[in-house]
Amino acid sequence: MTVIDTAVLERHGIKPDEYERIQQLMGREPNLLELGLFSVMWSEHCSYKSSRVHLKTLPTSGPRVVQGPGENAGAVDIGDGLCAVFKIESHNHPSFIEPYQGAATGVGGIIRDIFTMGARPIALLNALRFGSLDTPLARRVFEGVVAGIGGYGNSIGIPTVGGEIVFDEMYAGNPLVNVLCLGIAHKDDIIKGAAKGTGNPVYYVGAKTGRDGIHGATMASAEFDEKSAEKRPAVQVGDPFMEKLLMEACLEVMKTGAVVGIQDMGAAGFTCSTSEMGSRGGVGMSVDVLNVPQRETGMTPYEIMLSESQERMLLVVERGREHEVEAVFEKWDLHAVKVGEVTEGTRLEIHERGTLVADVPNRALTDEAPVYNRPMEVPLWQKSVQEISAADLAATPSAQQAFDRLIAVPTIASKRWAYRQYDHTVGTNTIAQPGMSAAVVRVKGTSRGLAVSVDGNGRFCYLDPYQGAILVVAEASRNVACAGGEPIGATNNLNFGNPERPEIMWQIGEAVRGIGDACRALNVPITGGNVSLYNETDGRAIFPTPVLGVVGLLEDASKTVTRAFKTIGSAVVLLGDNLGEIGGSEYLATMHDLVAGRAPEINLKREAALQALIVKLIRDGCIESAHDCSEGGLAITLAECAFDTGGIGVSADVTAVGVAGTREAADSPLSTNATLFGESASRIVISCASRHLDAVMSAARDADVTAREIGRVGGETIRLSVNGQAAIESRVSDAESAWATAIETKMSRKAAS
Amino acid sequence: MKFAVVVFPGSNSDYDAFYAASHVVGEQAELVWHKDTDLKGADAVILPGGFAHGDYLRTGAIARFSPIMAAVKSFADRGGPVLGICNGFQVLLEAGLLPGAMVRNDRIKFVSKLVPIRVEQTDTPFTAACFSKQMLSLPIAHGEGNYYAPPDQLDEIEKNRQVIFRYASPSGELGAEWNPNGSLNSIAGICNRQRNVVGLMPHPERASELALGSADGRVVLASVVKAIAAQVPSPKSQVPV
Numbered sequence: 005m006t007v008i009d010t011a012v013l014e015r016h017g018i019k020p021d022e023y024e025r026i027q028q029l030m031g032r033e034p035n036l037l038e039l040g041l042f043s044v045m046w047s048e049h050c051s052y053k054s055s056r057v058h059l060k061t062l063p064t065s066g067p068r069v070v071q072g073p074g075e076n077a078g079a080v081d082i083g084d085g086l087c088a089v090f091k092i093e094s095h096n097h098p099s100f101i102e103p104y105q106g107a108a109t110g111v112g113g114i115i116r117d118i119f120t121m122g123a124r125p126i127a128l129l130n131a132l133r134f135g136s137l138d139t140p141l142a143r144r145v146f147e148g149v150v151a152g153i154g155g156y157g158n159s160i161g162i163p164t165v166g167g168e169i170v171f172d173e174m175y176a177g178n179p180l181v182n183v184l185c186l187g188i189a190h191k192d193d194i195i196k197g198a199a200k201g202t203g204n205p206v207y208y209v210g211a212k213t214g215r216d217g218i219h220g221a222t223m224a225s226a227e228f229d230e231k232s233a234e235k236r237p238a239v240q241v242g243d244p245f246m247e248k249l250l251m252e253a254c255l256e257v258m259k260t261g262a263v264v265g266i267q268d269m270g271a272a273g274f275t276c277s278t279s280e281m282g283s284r285g286g287v288g289m290s291v292d293v294l295n296v297p298q299r300e301t302g303m304t305p306y307e308i309m310l311s312e313s314q315e316r317m318l319l320v321v322e323r324g325r326e327h328e329v330e331a332v333f334e335k336w337d338l339h340a341v342k343v344g345e346v347t348e349g350t351r352l353e354i355h356e357r358g359t360l361v362a363d364v365p366n367r368a369l370t371d372e373a374p375v376y377n378r379p380m381e382v383p384l385w386q387k388s389v390q391e392i393s394a395a396d397l398a399a400t401p402s403a404q405q406a407f408d409r410l411i412a413v414p415t416i417a418s419k420r421w422a423y424r425q426y427d428h429t430v431g432t433n434t435i436a437q438p439g440m441s442a443a444v445v446r447v448k449g450t451s452r453g454l455a456v457s458v459d460g461n462g463r464f465c466y467l468d469p470y471q472g473a474i475l476v477v478a479e480a481s482r483n484v485a486c487a488g489g490e491p492i493g494a495t496n497n498l499n500f501g502n503p504e505r506p507e508i509m510w511q512i513g514e515a516v517r518g519i520g521d522a523c524r525a526l527n528v529p530i531t532g533g534n535v536s537l538y539n540e541t542d543g544r545a546i547f548p549t550p551v552l553g554v555v556g557l558l559e560d561a562s563k564t565v566t567r568a569f570k571t572i573g574s575a576v577v578l579l580g581d582n583l584g585e586i587g588g589s590e591y592l593a594t595m596h597d598l599v600a601g602r603a604p605e606i607n608l609k610r611e612a613a614l615q616a617l618i619v620k621l622i623r624d625g626c627i628e629s630a631h632d633c634s635e636g637g638l639a640i641t642l643a644e645c646a647f648d649t650g651g652i653g654v655s656a657d658v659t660a661v662g663v664a665g666t667r668e669a670a671d672s673p674l675s676t677n678a679t680l681f682g683e684s685a686s687r688i689v690i691s692c693a694s695r696h697l698d699a700v701m702s703a704a705r706d707a708d709v710t711a712r713e714i715g716r717v718g719g720e721t722i723r724l725s726v727n728g729q730a731a732i733e734s735r736v737s738d739a740e741s742a743w744a745t746a747i748e749t750k751m752s753r754k755a756a757s
Numbered sequence: 758m759k760f761a762v763v764v765f766p767g768s769n770s771d772y773d774a775f776y777a778a779s780h781v782v783g784e785q786a787e788l789v790w791h792k793d794t795d796l797k798g799a800d801a802v803i804l805p806g807g808f809a810h811g812d813y814l815r816t817g818a819i820a821r822f823s824p825i826m827a828a829v830k831s832f833a834d835r836g837g838p839v840l841g842i843c844n845g846f847q848v849l850l851e852a853g854l855l856p857g858a859m860v861r862n863d864r865i866k867f868v869s870k871l872v873p874i875r876v877e878q879t880d881t882p883f884t885a886a887c888f889s890k891q892m893l894s895l896p897i898a899h900g901e902g903n904y905y906a907p908p909d910q911l912d913e914i915e916k917n918r919q920v921i922f923r924y925a926s927p928s929g930e931l932g933a934e935w936n937p938n939g940s941l942n943s944i945a946g947i948c949n950r951q952r953n954v955v956g957l958m959p960h961p962e963r964a965s966e967l968a969l970g971s972a973d974g975r976v977v978l979a980s981v982v983k984a985i986a987a988q989v990p991s992p993k994s995q996v997p998v
């Protein structure tokens with residue numbers, strides 16, 4: 005028998021004080037198998053031990069919330085007895101080690117979370133971060149991740165309808181792959197991951213268990229170094245066809261009413277599903293690993309319990325109705341195997357051929373996992389990065405130069421290279437195509453639609469994690485509102501560095517505080533999410549990157565609008581205040597290679613008023629297009645409104661504003677650029693027919709939202725002036741071609757190494 | 758009339774075809790499981806898109822062994838209209854109901870976008886309501902849609918006017934830049950010699966409502982409704998004894 009010494013503990017990522025706690029909870033020393041169970045369940049990935057104290061502060065309730073955090077996914081009521089079931093999840097670490105499979109299995113995992121709830125998945129979105137596309141490594145990771153997302157989602161037939169992609173060297177060694185899945189369920193059909201009923205059989209169904217992914221959750225809870233490539237066997241391989249069979253069979257088997265509880269085997273596999281289902285239901289579970297279908301020979305109980313083989317589910321079935329369940333799985337050529345049963349008490353008992361090999365109180369693995377209130381400290385550099393010195397901005401480019409560069413920066417450029425590899429039309433629900441800000445899918449059988457957006461902004465969060473997180477919530481929510489959706493629920497994915505470092509922990513704490521304040525002010529409850537920490541390579545952390553996924557409800561899906569201008573001669577109106585804030589902007593990053601300054605100010609009351617206004621204007625059919633101002637500021641926003649219109653241009657004049665926080669003269673070149681490229685929050689560019697202009701302006705006045713007519717749709721150019729001074733003039737076709745082809749141009753450049 | 762939509766375990770556009778036939782075109786439709794052996798009295802059969810059996814080997818390669826395929830074959834032999842969309846087209850090729858084969862897209866990657874296609878022939882049940890050279894804007898979403906046939910076979914297909922749809926510019930010109938996957942002769946869809954079996958890579962069922970960006974595809978299913986109505990007697994699929 006293996007002696008549990010320091011080396012063994014270290015290999016399992018268990019700290020000495022945690023080991024003491026394990027012994028206390030067990031009342032004895034654990035054996036190696038039991039230690040393995042603790043190591044995966046107490047990993048950061050499964051236990052949220054560093055983030056839990058902060059996550060508890062988030063608003064999670066509201067009149068529409070049917071299921072908040074704690075289950076496989078959250079659910080909100082969308083009327084007619086239906087629920088939107090959704091959640092976001094990361095697969096960051098595996099996607100760096102093995103981009104295709106890492107991303108593919110990330111998609112597979114979140115899809116299982118949704119259908120496990122009894123919902124049919126109808127849409128996928130993703131938020132991705134990579135290093136600069138000028139490096140072969142980033143191109144390889146980007147290429148593999150996109151192919152993996154497509155390879156899985158396309159096969160299973162769930163459309164990938166939207167998302168966002170950002171390129172920045174800060175993610176070179178730690179790409180982010182966050183995937184959101186949205187499903188629809190009848191409220192009464194929602195099923196939970198709790199075991200109940202002593203004597204009820206426990207079934208295993210799906211792919212056989214292999215040695216892949218052992219300790220995947222532990223891997224996701226550690227930093228990377230040059231040896232990370234050796235961890236490749238800890239990345240699982242996906243089988244979307246198996247998942248398709250599982251999805252259809254599970255949705256069908258749930259209709260029999262014979263399923264008591266169900267959970268997928270994701271991170272920490274069989275260990276997680278057995279212990280969580282038991283502890284949620286307040287019961288015990290007894291299983292025999294001998295009954296677990298195995299793909300390889302000679303697997304030990306340790307390997308079987310810790311495997312993260314994909315596409316596996318655990319079901320608790322009502323005793324006496326086994327045949328109904330088995331019949332459905334047989335129909336789909338899946339073999340459901342009884343692996344154990346629900347027991348009295350609260351212990352997880354694992355047998356090997358009848359011999360008890362592990363016996364653990366299941367709550368010890370789940371609810372009793374350690375919770376750390378880790379020390380937080382403001383980083384020493386925090387203040388200094390918020391300052392921009394005049395010397396940094398010495399050579400101010402002309403607005404035209406800046407526009408020409410920014411329009412083709414990969415973060416701003418069209419993401420069609422990626423989304424054309426995603427089937428976005430399967431399911432015949434996709435109303436707003438990818439690339440149109442928020443994605444919009446209709447809900448068949450109703451007039452309703454759901455708008456969904458995922459957003460993050462690592463730069464703002466780096467400059468000010470609290471303010472940055474507020475800006476992220478506001479942007480995701482605003483994007484949904486710009487498609488006409490009233491935001492009704494959110495899911496968050498927290499991507500950060502090593503929480504054991506106080507300055508990273510401070511970023512986490514501040515960001516969660518910001519998310520909470522913003523969600524409360526905008527009335528958007530958080531119904532679930534995911535935390536990915538240790539996104540560091542060789543001691544360098546990513547930008548703090550909370551990603552928010554917001555779901556909005558349209559009562560009449562046909563009313564939705566996109567960013568694209570519709571009619572020549574329509575009025576262009578800017579809602580919100582242009583404040584000339586260039587801190588953390590794409591302009592600074594691209595033109596001055598600078599991530600500095602203060603994150604833009606935001607007044608959440610005004611933001612809420614703006615979002616309510618845009619939802620109302622769209623519902624009333626007053627406007628033809630709406631587009632949130634974000635990366636690249638007003639100039640890029642206006643240009644994007646002219647894209648995908650068949651070449652319809654725009655001419656607009658905006659009032660010069662000084663550079664926020666400086667004494668820069670309002671007519672200086674830098675002020676012009678701050679006016680055009682600053683990324684102030686709470687702004688939306690809309691277009692409307694002249695006959696609706698009065699109604700729009702008066703609705704804005706009533707809502708106390710600043711509204712200015714800044715120009716007209718028409719011509720073949722994007723012509724922007726500041727205080728009447730010409731600043732930018734580009735043919736739509738030229739600008740659009742630069743924007744549309746920027747990423748494919750970089751990707752077609754054959755990597756030299 | 759009644760459509761049968763065959764459901765292979767990895768079909769993923771089965772419900773989309775069912776929805777288009779029933780809710781959009783307004784006809785009867787029934788989903789038929791691939792292990793079934795009869796077509797439930799349908800007047801027309803749709804083999805939908807997807808990845809019939811995972812298709813890790815070759816798209817559509819295993820589906821031809823599904824029990825329902827015997828019924829589809831005999832229905833086709835009797836002149837019944839059969840439409841294969843995307844993976845359904847691939848299945849028809851593998852089953853020998855249509856000539857030629859599919860290989861990997863020439864640009865290797867999966868491609869998902871709206872493309873213009875030109876209707877070449879109107880004397881099939883699935884183009885009967887089209888006019889010649891009509892342009893349709895339909896989505897494609899496939900990784901293996903690069904149509905191939907050996908030169909002799911291709912000549913024969915062209916000679917027999919079996920090419921039903923071609924990828925083209927919005928105004929109808931052919932050219933490599935309008936061919937999204939490298940298909941020979943810009944072929945997007947073909948029919949059999951008897952002209953009752955049609956396969957195409959684009960998805961008409963996904964473009965049957967304006968809300969989805971294009972309603973051009975509706976004419977494909979509307980065509981078969983027209984063709985069935987004009988036909989006496991109907992080649993109704995028979996329930997086996």
